[in-house]
Structure formats: C-alpha cells, structure tokens
Amino acid sequence: MEHSQPSRPARPRRSVLYLPAGNARALAKLPDLGCDGVIFDLEDSVAPGAKDEARESLRLFFAEGRAASLPAGMEKIIRINSLGSPWGAEDLLAARGCRPDAILIPKVDAPDDIVAVEDALEQTDAPASLRLWAMIETPRGVMNAGRIAGQGRTDGARLDCFVTGANDLIKDTGVLPQPGRPFLSSWLMQIVLAARAYGLDALDGVYNDFKDEPGLLAECRDGRAMGFDGKTLIHPGQIAAANTAFGIDPDRLAEARAIAAAFALPENAGRGVISLDGRMVERLHLGMAERLINKAARITARIQGDQNT
Secondary structure (H helix, E strand, O other): OEOOOOOOOOOOOOEEEEEEOOOHHHHHHHHHOOOOEEEEEOOOOOOHHHHHHHHHHHHHHHHOOOOOOOOOOOEEEEEOOOOOOOOHHHHHHHHHHHOOOEEEEOOOOOHHHHHHHHHHHHHOOOOOOOEEEEEEOOHHHHHOHHHHHHHHHEOOOOEEEEEEOHHHHHHHHOOOOOOOOOOOHHHHHHHHHHHHHOOOEEEEOOOOOOOOHHHHHHHHHHHHHHOOOEEEEOOHHHHHHHHHHOOOOHHHHHHHHHHHHHHHOHHHOOOOEEEEOOEEEEHHHHHHHHHHHHHHHHHHHHHHHHHHO
C-alpha cells in the first residue's frame, strides 16, 4: 500500500566513490578526499577467496572509529553481496553492525529483492535511519524500475537511491559501449524517471577509463543533462570532475533566488503566475527554484564541513 514519502536524508550526492572494503591503503586516504559519499565494496571488487578478510577489515574500520573520523557529511554506504550468494547473509549482518548511512543491494531485479533485505533488517532491530540503495544493473531491473521505486513509498520503507550499473547492463544485453552511450541512454532515462516518480535520488554509473579526463567530463555532463543527481566513481582522480558537473551553475542559482524573492513579495502572495524580467513565471518554477537553492545550501555545507575537519 502506498503512503506519503518517508523522510529521507537531504544530502548532496555529486560524487560517490567505490572502494574495495579490504584495501587498507585506499581506506587510509579517505579523509583527504572530497567525494560526497563512499561505497565500501564487498561485492565486485573483492575476489571470492578474499570476501571474509574484506568483511573483517571493514568491521575493524568502523569499530575502531576510523569511519566516524571521515569528513563531516561524507556519506558512508556498504555494498553487500546478494542475499542469494554464499556471502550475502554474513555481509548484511556485518553491514548492519557497522551502522553506515546506507546499504547498497546489488542486482535488484524486483521489489521483492528490497523487501527481503528490509525484512532481514527488521529482524535485527536495525535503526530506522539505516537506508537502502538499489543497484539497477540488469535488464529485469530496468524493466521493473518503476515497481522497485514504488517500494520506497510503502510503510517502513528504507529505499533512498538508485545506482546505475551500466557495465552489467552492457554485459547482459550485448550493447556496444560507445561515446555518448547512444544505445544505453533510453534505459538510463528509464531509471531516472522511475526514481523521480517516487522521490528517490539516482546516480549515474562509473566511467571505466580513469585516465581519460575529457571522456569523463563529457559523460558527467551527459549524466547531468539526463537528470542524474551524481556519478559513481572508481578512482579519486574522478572526484573533481563529478563535483563540478553535478554542482550548481551560478547563473541558475541567481535566477532561482530571484524567483523565490519575487514570490515572497507581499503583492504576489497567493498568486499562481507572476511577471519577472519580462517573462511569466509559475509556482511550479518556484518549486524548482526552491529545490535548487536547497541543493546549493547542502553542497555549501558539505564543502564547509571538509574545510572544518
């Protein structure tokens, strides 16, 4: 049954970096990075024979307070293996014990994949603040994106964000990877549309060639134009490009503030449409302006948090 959207953390998610959970050197560098979030990965980047060691390394990272010492506002997410795998159940228990901001579920094909994790978390009395992110990276996942997102509107739902897995989509469909992603774009837009329909964030997939800065910049701009909130990354060198592309354009922010100020005037109270600088502006534009202003404030707070750390 659908209900009003559960409260969600209002955080910038311009740049979210994948880090193998067992990579001690990478974990040690985290405090100096400017990404908005980090995904501690127990899945694809960890070999089957190293799963237990990576899980224990992650437990220690959180238990020893190193995760808590990361820059203020840096979101912490743990990607587990699927519950149907040999490692999923133990991953979920470990992730719940670490108390990150969110747990990322891989290869979500249908709403039941979300429900199974939510049920397991409820059985362990996980705090309501622990959110779920969903990897949309299979043909079934894309086709069911709307139904999966709808799970985020039900009572007790934890679903907060979609993460695109373009590499797996390419592998499963046989689509050729090309600049501009011409044959992927319709599926990516489907993910964004489903997320927006139910008030979720959506992150674009990784750009594999971390040495190709022009290609990364182009794909970041492409993802921003599609409506993604940010991009997942595989290398710290990609953070600056993502933060810039998914940041706030100063001209758009100035326009948003002008719209908000105009509607705040006493003479415009209750009006649905006003004239501003020679054009008609509706209240729907006010809503868009307020969201942009709020996002800018969150990004500013995130940056100031880094500077004060």
